[in-house]
Amino acid sequence: MPTTEEMTTTEPAPRANGGNGNTLIKLDGVTKVFLTDEVETHALSGIHLDIRQGEYVSIAGPSGCGKSTLLSILGLLDTPSGGSYSLKGTEVANLSFPERARIRNREIGFIFQSFNLIGDLTVYENVELPLTYRGMPAAERKAHVFEALERVGMGHRAKHLPSQLSGGQQQRVAVARALAGKPAILLADEPTGNLDSRNGEAVMDLLKELHASGATICMVTHDVRFAQHADRTIHLFDGRVVEDRMAA
Numbered sequence: 001m002p003t004t005e006e007m008t009t010t011e012p013a014p015r016a017n018g019g020n021g022n023t024l025i026k027l028d029g030v031t032k033v034f035l036t037d038e039v040e041t042h043a044l045s046g047i048h049l050d051i052r053q054g055e056y057v058s059i060a061g062p063s064g065c066g067k068s069t070l071l072s073i074l075g076l077l078d079t080p081s082g083g084s085y086s087l088k089g090t091e092v093a094n095l096s097f098p099e100r101a102r103i104r105n106r107e108i109g110f111i112f113q114s115f116n117l118i119g120d121l122t123v124y125e126n127v128e129l130p131l132t133y134r135g136m137p138a139a140e141r142k143a144h145v146f147e148a149l150e151r152v153g154m155g156h157r158a159k160h161l162p163s164q165l166s167g168g169q170q171q172r173v174a175v176a177r178a179l180a181g182k183p184a185i186l187l188a189d190e191p192t193g194n195l196d197s198r199n200g201e202a203v204m205d206l207l208k209e210l211h212a213s214g215a216t217i218c219m220v221t222h223d224v225r226f227a228q229h230a231d232r233t234i235h236l237f238d239g240r241v242v243e244d245r246m247a248a
Helices: 067-074 097-107 123-132 138-151 167-180 197-212
Strands: 023-035 040-052 056-060 082-087 108-111 185-189 217-220 232-237 240-246
Touching: 023 067, 040 067, 040 240, 056 067, 056 197, 067 185, 067 217, 097 108, 108 167, 123 138, 123 167, 138 167, 167 185, 167 197, 185 197, 197 217
Parallel strands: 056 217, 056 232, 108 185, 185 217
Antiparallel strands: 023 040, 023 082, 232 240
C-alpha cells in the first residue's frame, strides 16, 4: 500500500501495462466536481487511466475516495467535469444523454451490488430486457439469453422469478444480463457486497472464469481478498490514482 506521503502527491501514479490487447478505455486528466450552494466537492482530481482489452482490473480505496464516481463515469452514467474519456477510440466524455445511453447499451455490461433484477419478470425476461432496447429480433435475443444463462449455470432457472432464487443465484442472473449483449467491458460495482462469504467466493470464481474466457472486467471493491482476484489493482485516495500495480 502507498505511504501517506505518496497518497498526497499531485503527480499521477505510473500506469501499469496490463493485458496484451488494444487500449479499450483511456482517461486523461478526468475530474469530477459536485457543486452545491455552499460546498464544492472534488470527487475526482486528474485521473489518468488506461484499460486494455482482456484485462481484469480492480479499483480499491477507502470509503469516499471516488471509486463509485469513477465507475459511473466509466459506465457513461455520469459525465466528467473535465478531461478526456475515450472508449474504443471514440471520445465519449461530452456526449448527449441519448448518445451515452445507446453506447452504454451496446458496449458496457453492469453488475450491481443489489442485483437490480425486476421482481415481476422471469429470469429469462430480466436477461432479455436490455436486448429489446436494441431492437434485436426475438430469435436472436433468445439465442443471446440462453447462451448467457448457460455461461453462468442458470439456464435451468429461466422461468423462475427473482424471489425464487438465492442471493448468489440472483447475482449470477445479473451477470448473465450483463453478458447477454456481448459488451466490450463488464463493470462490477461491489458485486459481492450483498452476499455471504460462500456466495461471494462463488461469484468471484465466476468472474475469474469469464476473464479467462476473454472478458474485460473492471471491478470496484472494498474487500482486499477480492481485489486480489484481479490482474491489476488501482488504488484511489482523495480522488486520485496513487498506485497502479500488476498482481505478483
